[in-house]
Amino acid sequence: MxxxxxxxxxxxxxxxxxxxxxxxxxxxxxxxxxxxxxxxxxxxxxxxxxxxxxxxxxxxxxxxxxxxxxxxxxxxxxxxxxxxxxxxxxxxxxxxxxxxxxxxxxxxxxxxxxxxxxxxxxxxxxxxxxxxxxxxxxxxxxxxxxxxxxxxxxxxxxxxxxxxALLRKQEEVEHMATIAERERISRDLHDLLGHSLSLIALKAELARKLVHRDLDACAREVGDIETSARQALAEVRAAVTGYREKGLAHALASARASLAAAEVQLDEQVERFDLAPAAENVVALALREAVTNVVRHAGAKRCSVSLALEHGVAVLRIADDGQARSEADIRHGNGLCGMRERAASVGGRLALRARAGLELELRVPAGVTT
Structure with a gap:
């Protein structure tokens, strides 16, 4: 039954x-x-x-x-x-x-x-x-x-x-890239922190032994521990900054690979400028989602991606020559809703236009911080 x-x-x-x-x-x-x-x-x-x-x-x-x-x-x-x-x-x-x-x-x-x-x-x-x-x-x-x-x-x-088949291949490539990135991060953190934390542990053990015998030597060891900890913290911050800077670069590389696999011609005009981590994260995720929509739903042959800094605002524009001709052709699914919410969370906004294809424009203040 x-x-x-x-x-x-x-x-x-x-x-x-x-x-x-x-x-x-x-x-x-x-x-x-x-x-x-x-x-x-x-x-x-x-x-x-x-x-x-x-x-x-x-x-x-x-x-x-x-x-x-x-x-x-x-x-x-x-x-x-x-x-x-x-x-x-x-x-x-x-x-x-x-x-x-x-x-x-x-x-x-x-x-x-x-x-x-x-x-x-x-x-x-x-x-x-x-x-x-x-x-x-x-x-x-x-x-x-x-x-x-x-x-x-x-x-x-x-x-x-x-x-x-194309989507399965794209998901497989993204999964392998994620695994490789995680392995790289784990190796980098091990290289960064392994030596510093081992040194801090040894000096802390030595300071514990000296605390009742030689206060001056103990103070020097504690000072070395402080210096080593600050140095390790600076290295970790530098590494995290590097990962954030590679977020948009990785999204662009992934977009090129996805469009090429789907046989969509890419016209790329991306300026290089500093972005706050939160703003860069919003731009990178919007780029990834927009390109995914082009590959999966648009049926496009050409796609243009531009990123520019206009009066302190990062402007991402993505346009395709796909099937969208009016507002009725735009699928307002979770992807677009997520883009709007992320943009709004940092004081930005998302605009969509359907003409001879879909045009997306994302504006995010470049100096927004978390």
């Missing part, structure tokens, strides 16, 4: 496909066109309900399966269409759905052969229609819509799989 509830709760179609697969079910309206001018009998209504009860789960399943199971879904759709063609020429819809299911076949050659097979089965099914005009009404959608829909679905699936 719990399993049935989970299935009914969904999702019925993988979330990466969005809402469009549900919208395409409206094409079944072609099957109901007949009943505008001819009322169905009780038996035909029962058979129609049974057909939909079988087809709808089959349609949803076609988005989850692959390989020979996809071929099974396509064949089942064609059989449903062939069973209905004699009584309702709107059964051509089932052949169109069957062609779209070819997206589950990874090999282009196999997908094209499967679509051709659907068209052929549609032609054979049309032989059941005796009236020439009705036969033509059945064949027109199959001959004009089936091939474009099938090829479009296959190309869309290939593009989706390519993007997923």
């Amino acid at each position: 719990n399993k049935i509830r989970q299935v009914l709760a969904g999702p019925w179609i993988p979330s990466e496909h969005g809402k469009m697969p549900y919208f395409w079910l409206g094409s079944l309206g072609y099957l109901g066109w007949k009943y505008v001018y001819a009322a169905p009998g009780a038996l035909e209504l029962a058979m129609l309900a049974l057909t939909l009860a079988v087809f709808l789960p089959l349609y949803c399943a076609s988005y989850w399966v692959s390989g020979w199971r996809t071929v099974g879904c396509m064949l089942a759709g064609c059989l449903i269409g062939a069973a209905w063609v004699r009584w309702n020429v709107g059964a051509a819809s089932f052949f169109i759905f069957a062609a779209a299911a070819a997206a589950g076949l990874r090999q282009m050659r196999h997908a094209m052969l499967a679509i051709a097979g659907v068209v052929l089965l549609g032609l054979l099914a049309s032989l059941q229609v005796d009236h020439p005009q009705m036969r033509m009404m059945f064949l027109m959608p199959i001959l004009t819509i089936t091939l474009p829909v099938g090829v479009g679905a296959v190309m869309d699936a290939r593009l989706r799989r390519s993007r997923q």
